[in-house]
Amino acid sequence: MNMETPETLNFDQRTFITFRLAKLQNALNTQASKLLKRHGNVTLTEWRILIAISVSDMGQMADISRHSGFDKGQVSRGVKSLTKKGLVTSVADDEDARAQVLHVTPDGKAIIDAVLPHMLARTARIERDVGAESMKHFDRVLTLMEDAAKVEF
Numbered sequence: 214m215n216m217e218t219p220e221t222l223n224f225d226q227r228t229f230i231t232f233r234l235a236k237l238q239n240a241l242n243t244q245a246s247k248l249l250k251r252h253g254n255v256t257l258t259e260w261r262i263l264i265a266i267s268v269s270d271m272g273q274m275a276d277i278s279r280h281s282g283f284d285k286g287q288v289s290r291g292v293k294s295l296t297k298k299g300l301v302t303s304v305a306d307d308e309d310a311r312a313q314v315l316h317v318t319p320d321g322k323a324i325i326d327a328v329l330p331h332m333l334a335r336t337a338r339i340e341r342d343v344g345a346e347s348m349k350h351f352d353r354v355l356t357l358m359e360d361a362a363k364v365e366f
Contacts, residue, residue, distance in 0.1 A: 230358075242257055244335070245257050245260075245332070245335070248328075248331055248332065248335060249328060249332075252327055252328045252331050253324045253327055253328040254324075255295075255298075255300070255324060255328070256291075256294070258283065258287060258290075258291045259291050259294055259295050259298075259300075260328065260332075261281055261283070261291075262277055262281070262283075262288060262291045262292060262295060262301075263295060263300060263301065263317060263321055263324065263325060264325065264329075265277045265280055265281060266301060266315045266316070266317050267317045267321070267322070267325055272314040272315050272316070273306065273312050273313065273314060273315065274288045274289060274292060274312075274313065274315070275312070277292075277315075292313075292315060295321070298320075299318055299320050299321075300317065300318055300320055300321035300324060301315050301316065301317060301318060301321055302315070302316045302318055303315055303316075304316070
């Protein structure tokens with residue numbers, strides 16, 4: 214079945230906001246991954262899990278999955294890797310024997326202390342380059358787009 218119409222023949226996916234956002238996300242993830250490798254020898258997924266455990270009440274994998282948007286398997290693999298590296302410990306939850314409570318180890322805290330200033334400087338640089346007013350508008354647009362992404366078609 215040929216679906217070519219004048220509209221599809223002139224279609225340029227680079228004009229789609231979703232394409233541009235995905236491309237931007239890939240570029241930012243690549244940039245962050247290089248920074249994390251250089252200063253902490255952790256992956257971006259490991260970093261996000263490590264930070265989630267350290268700065269919040271997210272001591273269980275399900276909490277991290279909900280917060281980060283990672284699927285449970287991705288969180289599980291990340292926690293396993295962090296545990297193997299000695300950056301996180303896992304103990305059985307007193308209230309739910311099936312669940313594990315995660316804690317950042319002193320080595321994990323050292324990684325956070327080494328990497329966080331670089332990640333904050335990166336964020337500050339991006340925000341400075343974009344400008345405060347544009348960042349405020351961008352934040353509002355992202356919120357609207359997040360809400361729009363919940364609508365089923």
